[in-house]
Amino acid sequence: MNSQARQIHETDSSKVIHGIGSPLISILKNAERIAGSEATVLLTGETGTGKEVFARHIHAHSRRAGGPFVPVNCGAIPENLLESELFGHVKGAFTGADRARKGRIELARGGTLFLDEVGEMPLSLQVKLLRVLQERVFDPVGSNESIAADFRLIAATNRDLLAEVEAGRFRRDLYYRLFVCPIELPSLCERPMDVVPLFRHFWAKLGEKRPVEQGVLARLESYAWPGNVRELENLCQRLSVCAPGEAVRVEDLPAPYSEVEPSSVVTLFAGEAECADGRTMEHEAEALRELTPPVDARCLHVFDDAVDEEENTDVDPLLVGVEEFPSDLPAFLRDLEYRFIDAALAKHGGNKNAAAKALGLRRTTLVEKLKRRAQHAARSEGTGDSAAAPSA
Template identity: 55%
Template structure:
């Protein structure tokens, strides 16, 4: 991880030395200047991660400097220092988008805490350009960096990659990054969700069809394998593909040829396949709903994306990044989050992962009437998300889990009786218990021995 670069601006040389020594002792790289004009010049040459500026300076004062930084480098956080602090000044500064306000003499603990909070909102892309292939992936997480390191190693080869991880964790984003880093980057990247289409339509979309292949097929249709020739085909939610199509997909991968539906002629295709799923494919193979031979064809390299709760340090920078995108599209007057709002976002569990975070941020931007999004507005957006209907798969999984718990409680952990009530054989019932990580022994009554 790179060392954060801080810029100190103050017309008092002794204070610059003192603050510089304090911050350097924390491991930061510190630059110091004595005027707003010098600060703007340095920011243009080597954009820092954070600016700390005195409020009262000759020429350009701290708020004027902040205004220039905000217009030229939106998203660069600024902390204002002043010996003349007052509540109205602090309120006005934070409303305009200043990250924080410290009163001289500067308390060491308060300084370090505020700097740490500000840096949590700074995207690493602001001070260090990521390689072009991964430019859309915003992270400072060690866990995510390890995934990207593995991705970078396999991107240049033609091996099949299976991306696993929960829904909304960014699997398609990583698939696009892998394509961008490959020798196929100048050719098409085509994505399809294998669980979003009925079987016959999915077959036609993937493999194409000849004219008259089925009712309504008035023209021949080139499938996505042909459309992606020379490039990459991303098969999202591959675990939801019907078994009959899994057989045909396996044949295409083995033979590097595709035969459109209703045609007698095969067509050569040169496509790299990247697939993704949020399902446990090992469990699906045990249940007979996913082919083992196809799994090994697709899973040459497996990259697992972490859930957002596993990379909490990314929440503030992702929130800031998507706020800037949403503000550019809809409401440029919105400039950032209050510290309390960021803390609330960082403490949320995010069951919907990055996709849910993006929804919450966009809702906050749309509803905000002030430049800085407040804690209350974030709380309202989170409550709205939590009360929303879950996806069909999530609702079904929740029902199954609750039903199994209820049956096991009734039968006190007797699997034979529980399976009979559920109308399933013991083998299927055990598979259901394994899928939901339920141990029937934990539902058996605890017998007490010895004197009462």
């Protein structure tokens, strides 16, 4: 392993961490451009992808960075309490309101209000939130006096809000108020190059200094991570408590992580990779650049003359007529797999769910394969100039 540490992007307390070639790089650049404005931001993505981390990152890069960052989880607060939590209340507004209380909107004055799981907000409150966004004023519960609102709104959801609108569970006018600067965060299985940097970050955060076997990291990179970054952090905590030795080994991994087929290319901190047979990433990239030509152009050429079945009784019927065997079978099979994937996606208009079903794959598996191909291609481009340069 190269002694140079792999670069980890950690700009501020929001701790946005990614690896080399991660799709988060372009997303971060876009988020930082948006941060300079006062525009409303809508973060979407699966649960556990780090939407609050991104919200904090945008706040930290905004003109309101010196003000408060006030988070509200709309799905965790009971509906009968959420209105008071957001807008505050005056003394005597309801039973038990023995004193006035400021709401989160007022507490966010001069800063950022982060509404997490905004898709869970009841319709009755959606109307009131819409008024705040339109008129920039709000009324505490039990009060007849409006108070000026001064905050930048960042909302987040793991739901398809447009589908919620069509189902009548979310107001269309509020949807368009929120859908000003949308940012979609990819799931962890779509960015396997981030797994090792995130693992190292969480491992160090726990105060751990024990080494981790490369076989462990290889399995973690191959795992689908349905729980995303949150699941990875929980696994780090579990290994820290339960792994007994002076190093974390493959046998310390619980199921289902231990059952994963390890990645053949393990991402390292230097941005390089070691393959199962000891080759480096440069060898792997060269092999990818020299993928076997199209299947029917080389390996499935059928002879013009009919094959005499009596003289070829020992030949597998699937190989009858094969003129030449591939010199690199793994690369050939990988190319063949991608051709089927591309064909399925083309047939189903790019719909990953339908393509995965047609291929007998889980959607997360299909997405992982596509991202791994993109990762290999990016690595190939990174070494392609020197590799492809003609000799003098």
